[in-house]
Amino acid sequence: MTGIILYQSKYGASKKYAQWIAEETGYEMLETKKADIEKVKKYDVIIIGGGVYASSIAGIAFLKKNIDSLSEKKVIVYCCGAAPYDEEVLKTIKNKNLKDKLADIPCFYFQGMWDLEGMNFTDRAMCKMYVKMLEHKDPAEMKAWEKPFFEAKGKKCDWTKKSYLTPLLELINKGEE
Numbered sequence: 102m103t104g105i106i107l108y109q110s111k112y113g114a115s116k117k118y119a120q121w122i123a124e125e126t127g128y129e130m131l132e133t134k135k136a137d138i139e140k141v142k143k144y145d146v147i148i149i150g151g152g153v154y155a156s157s158i159a160g161i162a163f164l165k166k167n168i169d170s171l172s173e174k175k176v177i178v179y180c181c182g183a184a185p186y187d188e189e190v191l192k193t194i195k196n197k198n199l200k201d202k203l204a205d206i207p208c209f210y211f212q213g214m215w216d217l218e219g220m221n222f223t224d225r226a227m228c229k230m231y232v233k234m235l236e237h238k239d240p241a242e243m244k245a246w247e248k249p250f251f252e253a254k255g256k257k258c259d260w261t262k263k264s265y266l267t268p269l270l271e272l273i274n275k276g277e278e
């Protein structure tokens with residue numbers, strides 16, 4: 102089986118996971134914004150990954166636009182957010198990004214990175230506002246996945262881990278047996 106990994110990464114986490122998947126599978130990697138559907142549809146397996154921004158997966162528009170051309174393909178989505186894995190978080194992301202024709206596409210969530218000082222001006226302003234809002238929240242009412250945003254504050258955090266990829270790689274291998 103042939104495969105391609107499309108990724109859209111602003112701060113590096115989705116790209117790092119794409120590189121790890123490429124290492125394990127030998128698949129080609131390409132930035133989603135440079136992808137051409139005529140090329141992509143020649144592969145058997147198409148993996149699309151991107152960072153999570155306000156619950157939206159970066160680059161998912163490519164899949165929405167081209168889903169009809171990929172109906173016979175094995176399509177897998179992964180996304181990276183700063184929050185640790187949580188079923189509720191993944192459900193919210195799926196509901197927002199994978200609706201209608203995309204609803205049955207497997208979607209994996211991997212924890213990414215967080216670096217307030219390394220963000221561009223707009224992102225930093227938005228994230229600082231979010232952290233401020235959390236500071237006013239009663240810690241007892243804070244959800245498990247909100248805590249890292251609050252605790253990270255100005256620190257540079259990298260929560261990426263290659264082992265998170267195991268279920269995704271198993272799913273690819275299932276198709277190859």
Ligand SMILES: Cc1cc2nc3c(=O)[nH]c(=O)nc-3n(C[C@H](O)[C@H](O)[C@H](O)COP(=O)(O)O)c2cc1C
Nearest residue numbers: 110111112113114115152155156182183184213214
């Ligand atoms: C403006 C903005 C919004 C974000 N929204 C979320 C979010 O809704 N959920 C989450 O878990 N992480 C959120 N993050 C954190 C990013 O998902 C995290 O930094 C991730 O590593 C981004 O992927 P990338 O490194 O591939 O760009 C946000 C970050 C920024 C800058």
